[in-house]
Amino acid sequence: MIAASLRSLVMAASSNSYSYNLIGPTRNLNNLIQQLRLYKAPRFGGGVSDEDDEVDERGKVFSQMGLAESAMRPMPPAFKSQDKRAAVLVCLFEGDLGDLCVFLTKRSSNLSSHSGEVALPGGKADEGDADDVATALREAEEEIGLNPSLVNVVTVLEPFLSKKLLRVVPVIGILSDRRSFKPVANVSEVEAIFDAPLEMFLKDENRRAEEREWMGAKYLIHFFDYKTDDQKYLIWGMTASILINTASVVYQRPPSFAEQYRKFHHCL
Numbered sequence: 258m259i260a261a262s263l264r265s266l267v268m269a270a271s272s273n274s275y276s277y278n279l280i281g282p283t284r285n286l287n288n289l290i291q292q293l294r295l296y297k298a299p300r301f302g303g304g305v306s307d308e309d310d311e312v313d314e315r316g317k318v319f320s321q322m323g324l325a326e327s328a329m330r331p332m333p334p335a336f337k338s339q340d341k342r343a344a345v346l347v348c349l350f351e352g353d354l355g356d357l358c359v360f361l362t363k364r365s366s367n368l369s370s371h372s373g374e375v376a377l378p379g380g381k382a383d384e385g386d387a388d389d390v391a392t393a394l395r396e397a398e399e400e401i402g403l404n405p406s407l408v409n410v411v412t413v414l415e416p417f418l419s420k421k422l423l424r425v426v427p428v429i430g431i432l433s434d435r436r437s438f439k440p441v442a443n444v445s446e447v448e449a450i451f452d453a454p455l456e457m458f459l460k461d462e463n464r465r466a467e468e469r470e471w472m473g474a475k476y477l478i479h480f481f482d483y484k485t486d487d488q489k490y491l492i493w494g495m496t497a498s499i500l501i502n503t504a505s506v507v508y509q510r511p512p513s514f515a516e517q518y519r520k521f522h523h524c525l
Contacts, residue, residue, distance in 0.1 A: 362401060
């Protein structure tokens with residue numbers, strides 16, 4: 258049965274444009290890979306404005322607000338300008354207890370902007386990047402030393418829009434063999450590399466939210482407090498929003514809290 262499952266995965270991979278490597282995934286990861294390969298993100302039009310102050314000098318993306326692009330339907334015509342994109346890698350792997358975990362970084366405290374903030378590996382697209390997948394993999398290798406050959410890219414989620422309408426695309430990848438990856442932080446921009454359980458972003462534990470207003474509509478910023486290896490991290494803003502959405506797709510259920518105000522869909 259396992260052999261048949263692996264054969265079906267190889268066949269699925271051959272018909273998919275994303276790269277795929279078999280490095281001994283467990284049955285649970287096999288099932289997840291198949292599930293996510295069938296996922297189709299909602300498609301919505303729109304572009305983004307010119308450079309904004311949510312991108313630092315290294316092209317890394319930060320924003321208090323991170324709204325799924327589908328939350329902004331219909332997109333006002335003024336938003337359909339030139340398409341400036343960024344991508345982040347949501348790299349999932351199986352923890353020691355069989356739970357799904359995701360790699361995160363803490364930015365260096367020596368940086369002039371957004372120092373000490375938690376982020377997913379990623380940044381703005383370069384001219385040489387073939388697509389969003391290439392951007393996310395390149396940035397992850399630069400920031401945490403993750404060799405792209407170790408990552409099975411299985412799907413791309415719908416874009417998220419920052420407060421100044423930079424489009425950020427989450428790329429979902431699976432690290433089948435956690436032992437094959439030895440994180441190496443790029444000390445010029447990364448102070449720490451850690452992982453967190455993905456399911457925590459569906460729970461109301463250690464979470465709080467603040468209400469903000471933007472363009473006449475109210476929205477929520479989520480904050481998750483997380484402690485590991487005696488270190489405390491605050492995961493919030495766009496990073497938290499992307500992880501909430503990722504967890505909802507992976508576990509096929511909504512969070513146990515209000516993710517965003519429903520009326521936001523209609524206020525714009």
